[in-house]
Amino acid sequence: MSIPTSLSHTKKIIAEKAKIEEAKIEQKKAEVKIDEPVNALQLTQEKLEEVMPKVLDHYKNQNKVLELAILNQPSKMEGHEICFEVMGHVQEEIAQKMKPELLSLIRDLTGVGKLAIKLVVKEELESTNNKLYTSSDKFRFLKEKHPALLEFQRKFGLETDF
Structure with a gap:
């Protein structure tokens, strides 16, 4: 191996070494074969x-x-x-x-x-609905889902904030 005299000569030597390494890797890949059974059966x-x-x-x-x-x-x-x-x-x-x-x-x-x-x-999809954090938000959601809760709220004086 010679000592590089310039930057371009150094790059050339490095590129040659990389090619040699790639060739070695390809040769090893060709040598190593995955043993697959040669059966004609097919999985259903x-x-x-x-x-x-x-x-x-x-x-x-x-x-x-x-x-x-x-x-x-x-x-x-x-x-x-x-x-x-x-x-x-x-x-x-x-x-x-x-x-x-x-x-x-x-x-x-x-x-x-x-x-x-x-x-x-x-990928798990994020919920597009608003998150219900407070008791008021949860109660408002339930009132929309079950309109009878509005009647219960008026009749019994239900409040979420206390």
Whole structure:
């Protein structure tokens, strides 16, 4: 390795090293293959629903509560993918971490070869209604919902502020 004589020469050396590193990484990726069973079986919704109680028991025995919350969300089959609905980014991160274990568990239980997990992130919607903080706000809301309360308020002299 030569000593750089200028800034442009230094940048050139760094770029060459980066290319060499990228080539090494690509070569390692090519060497490492994911072992997928070569079965012609395909997972169906019925078979998935049949296997899910065993999967839930597996995670329950390991006391993985957050993973159980994800697995209890609605799931459906789309081709060779299992689609899980997750609420927010926290559940998405947990689901990403549990994907390999879940895939191998389902493959072992079903004998299915080609299988993938797809996550659908559902954001919790903020309530568009005004928040009811005070007793007066709550009582006003209830009067709108149940007009008979207005009559009770007049008849019995109900007040929210005391």
